[in-house]
Amino acid sequence: MSKADPGEDLLAEYNRKRDFTRTAEPSGKGAKRRVGKDPRSNSFVVQKHAARRLHWDFRLEVDGVLKSWAVTKGPSADPSDKRLAVRTEDHPLAYGGFEGIIPQGEYGGGTVMLWDRGTWAPIEGKSVADLEHGHLHFTLEGERMKGEWLLVRMKGRPGEKRENWLLRKVSDAHAGTGDTLVEQGLTSALTGRTMAEIELDKAGTQSLKGKKGDAFTQAMSDASAHTDGKARAVSSPAKGPNKAPPGRKPRTKSAVAPPEFRPVQLATLVDTVPTGNLWMHEIKFDGYRALIAASGGDVRVYTRSGLDWTDKFAPLAAQVADLDLPPCLVDGEVIARNAAGNPDFSSLQAVLKRGHGAQGEKDALEFHAFDLLEVGGEDLTSLPQIERKERLEALLAAAEPPLFVADHLIGAGESLYEAMCKAGQEGIIAKRIDAPYSGKRSRSWVKVKCTRRQEFVIVGWSRSTAKGRPFSSLLLGQYEGDTLVYRGKVGTGFDADSLADMAARLGKLARKSAPVEVDRTEARGASWVTPKLVAEIAFAELTSEGRVRHGSFLGLRTDKQAKSVTPEIPQPAPVAAIEVQVSNRQREIFPETGQTKGDLADYYAQIAPLMLPFAANRPISLVRCPQGRAKKCFFQKHDSGSFGPHVSHVPIREKDGGAEDYLYLADADGLVACVQMGTIEFHGWGSRADAVEQPDRMIFDLDPDEGLDFKECVRAAKDIRAHLADIGLVSFAMLSGGKGVHVVVPLSRGHDWDVHKDFSRRFAEAMSLAEPDRFVATMSKAKRKGRIFIDWLRNQRGATAVLPYSARARAGAPVAVPISWDELDAAKDAHPYSIADAQGLVERARALRGWGFADQALPEF
Structure with a gap:
């Protein structure tokens, strides 16, 4: 990469390759070298480009132009995965906003999606000038690509004209494994469209980011126009037409042990309900996630982290044992209902405190099954979501309360979400109907919440001046990577029982030093504890410093490990659209x-x-x-x-x-x-x-x-x-x-x-x-x-x-x-x-x- 002369036409090569009477790409005529700009405000973009061969164009703003590389397989967040990046001609800054179609026959003809965008800067102690030396260490702050990255120029072969570089992620908090960046990044960062929708030049499912009030309502209405638009009543799970089929013989007891625990799939928090018939929608239950492993009368109940809580949920385990199921592994949620009949986390905790699952008629626990991972020795996790749900319905066809199969709607997720919010429920879960069970957090399961609530680690407590009250508030934190970060205080939501219980727990975990960095004002009068307890907190918002505002304590999450508690940041809702282009639609x-x-x-x-x-x-x-x-x-x-x-x-x-x-x-x-x-x-x-x-x-x-x-x-x-x-x-x-x-x-x-x-x-x-x-x-x-x-x-x-x-x-x-x-x-x-x-x-x-x-x-x- 040769050093540019301030007076030269930086985009001569770019302009030479394009006929701007045929392509909508921005012209680069008249662009001049710009120097002296603060490098921390430089932009970067990535454009997914379906030309003769699919690739991702990675572009960094340098001296008034976009330095560009074609990354053949797309960027990877895996530090062990070096991606070939072929240097291409510089592009004008205006190209950073381009999304659309380059006509066939023109240079680079094909569909272009604005896949990512943000700002970049060399890491401290490094310079943009390092590009000239073939080694740039920099940070990205984009919608998809974040953290530290490296661009390294490869030694060229004799006579080789193209300039080959390697793009690699540096190991940090934003690193990952596998090819999740490319596999999950299927929609535009600008418009929310898929490649197919861009190619058809349709608005598709536009991003709802930034829309409020009437504009948000209208955008939601437009996005869901394909559904019937009528709110449906949400009822308890319906039984299928063959609940008790004639002639069915009871199974004999199985000598096979129940399946072993597997990591559970987790949902990604998003800001809007995904639309279309490729999504099924379920109620988000306010309870404890549970995996039930059964084989005849042998039943085990596991938490999401793999703890064996069969003794805590003994009555539910006995109900499952009565079904005499074949060896199977069922995913679901354990809930308790409050006086109003709604699932309620505090009520669930109250039941468990009365004696490890001891239940009366008024507070019986329920298990709502929503996925089937294994049955009869057959691994179902690679099957489509909708098929696993159908297999689950058949397996539990004879189940009676308190065992249920969670109901779902196909499409019409907005109606279910609206009904749940009006009923004061937590929200909904949307699941891609053709996706496998991944056993980790993914965007094929997404959750949309009616209220803001997250888990926090308890790091300390503040003394109370009120008589008889053991503390005034709890001090909270969340992990960002391996670092525990302070998130503020919560002082409401406690009753006499929860205050006494919490005080006893805190006393056993006392320590002298703070486990987090916290300023003197917040630390004044605080006592510190070893960060082991996890609390669920409802709150109005997080301040610009990331502190909880108007928080209320909902209960302890004894089923979760402190190290797993990280901030949940709502992502744009994924768009499930058919990628296949159908030609001759009018035939x-x-x-x-x-x-x-x-x-x-x-x-x-x-x-x-x-x-x-x-x-x-x-x-x-x-x-x-x-x-x-x-x-x-x-x-x-x-x-x-x-x-x-x-x-x-x-x-x-x-x-x-x-x-x-x-x-x-x-x-x-x-x-x-x-x-x-x-x-x-x-x-x-x-x-x-x-x-x-x-x-x-x-x-x-x-x-x-x-x-x-x-x-x-x-x-x-x-x-x-x-x-x-x-x-x-x-x-x-x-x-x-x-x-x-x-x-x-x-x-x-x-x-x-x-x-x-x-x-x-x-x-x-x-x-x-x-x-x-x-x-x-x-x-x-x-x-x-x-x-x-x-x-x-x-x-x-x-x-x-x-x-x-x-x-x-x-x-x-x-x-x-x-x-x-x-x-x-x-x-x-x-x-x-x-x-x-x-x-x-x-x-x-x-x-x-x-x-x-x-x-x-x-x-x-």
């Missing part, structure tokens, strides 16, 4: 109704929360109709390599001994990526991609003869259900979107395809032998006259069946829809819903919680 796919490729893509994006529990991580076959359903359609099961990064493949052994790559998907983008390639229908194997040889779903496809009344199909499905129940199997009904009904039998893994196929064949044959005038178990068209074919052939290795909520390549764009057994009686045909009914299907699914899931094995038959 007509269903000529009878005029519905287009864009309509179909929108349907799958909206219905993803309901479909992914059945479609994700399962080998699939696709019905593709690139020019519409009325033209050539074909079946595809092998990976041709053309579906993009959101559709994966799994090698499966073929009959000839070779292996072929079969398709599978994991998220909503995968569904839309298939639509982009002309897919209408999704058909799935009876097994998962991670255990192809172990089927977990049996299908009986009832295919009625032409002209047979649909009521006969309904009667046949209910008869099959009853016969399955007689042998201990729970089943579910689905309208196929075509002519018939599917009877779906979920199964635990453990048997192979030969057993699976043989069972289904013999069951179908038994039905046809018992009532030959109604049923046939062979494909012969001649034998099907006036009868219903019980198609058991879906249950052989390699066969597929249409997946729940899949559209069908038929007139009217019908969809396959799960239905409760009670609803089935009123069904007039197998295709009452179409892709136009996505939002209605999402709403009706609340009554179908647990549909399609059951923990059961094939009986001897």
